[in-house]
Amino acid sequence: MxxxxxxxxxxxxxxxxxxxxxxxxxxxxxxxxxxxxxxxxxxxxxxxxxxxxxxxxxxxxxxxxxxxxxxxxxxxxxxxxxxxxxxxxxxxxxxxxxxxGLKEEQHQQLHTAIQQLNDVEKSIVILYLENKSYDDMEEILGISNATLRVKMNRIKEKLRTLTNNK
Missing domain, CATH: 1.10.1740.10 (RNA polymerase sigma factor, region 2, helix turn helix motif)
Incomplete structure (x- = not known):
């Protein structure tokens, strides 16, 4: 065919x-x-x-x-x-x-921490890790640019806390 x-x-x-x-x-x-x-x-x-x-x-x-x-x-x-x-x-x-290509130990630690995030936070993180701009994230997720920036700062702090507690 x-x-x-x-x-x-x-x-x-x-x-x-x-x-x-x-x-x-x-x-x-x-x-x-x-x-x-x-x-x-x-x-x-x-x-x-x-x-x-x-x-x-x-x-x-x-x-x-x-x-x-x-x-x-x-x-x-x-x-x-x-x-x-x-x-x-x-x-x-x-x-x-x-x-x-990802170092398994670091990848697993980050993955475990990300799994503890809520669904919206996970979506923001994956787009951030893919180097998407806040404008792109706004278009994809329908969340305002300003709100995304605030959420991203909170997510970073949350991930720091989760990965440092390991």
């Missing part, structure tokens, strides 16, 4: 941003199975929304918004029966890969 231009463009974008998606998954899930499930769910949501992407914002901004919304939605779905979609139905083949 020959892939369409849309499918090829989507796969190219996914290859470019797969580590970003993985980082979102790691922020919201603790074990490998849950991380893989969330990864696949984000891919599916991205594929469903991809034809509607109009390029009015950066692709990474659009991707973050969908990935974070999917991750946040997954929390509310945990108590209800989860509907699954077979990724093969969408003819998407993106292998799950481990995050490479």
């Amino acid at each position: 020959k892939k369409t231009e849309l499918e090829l463009e989507f796969e190219t974008k996914l290859k470019e941003y797969k580590l970003l998606i993985y980082k979102v998954c790691r922020m919201y899930k603790d074990n490998d199975d849950d991380i893989q499930d969330l990864y696949q769910e984000i891919i599916i949501q991205l594929w469903k929304s991809f034809p509607k992407f109009r390029g009015e914002s950066k692709f990474s901004t659009w991707l973050y918004r969908i990935a974070l919304n999917t991750a946040l939605t997954s929390y509310s779905k945990q108590k209800r029966a989860i509907q699954t979609s077979d990724v093969e139905l969408y003819n998407i083949q993106m292998p799950y890969e481990e995050d490479i």
Whole structure:
């Protein structure tokens, strides 16, 4: 079966941003199975929304918004029966890969501290760690620039406290 231009463009974008998606998954899930499930769910949501992407914002901004919304939605779905979609139905083949290049001990300490943050704080941290500007964060999260700056200062202090107590 020959892939369409849309499918090829989507796969190219996914290859470019797969580590970003993985980082979102790691922020919201603790074990490998849950991380893989969330990864696949984000891919599916991205594929469903991809034809509607109009390029009015950066692709990474659009991707973050969908990935974070999917991750946040997954929390509310945990108590209800989860509907699954077979990724093969969408003819998407993106292998799950481990995050490479991070020092495991430091990564684990930071990850453990971040897991103790609330959902909004986690979203802000992941965007901050990806060097997103406060303007980009405002667009992705819908939180004012000034409020984001205050929250980020409080989050930094909270993370310092959490990592120093280890």
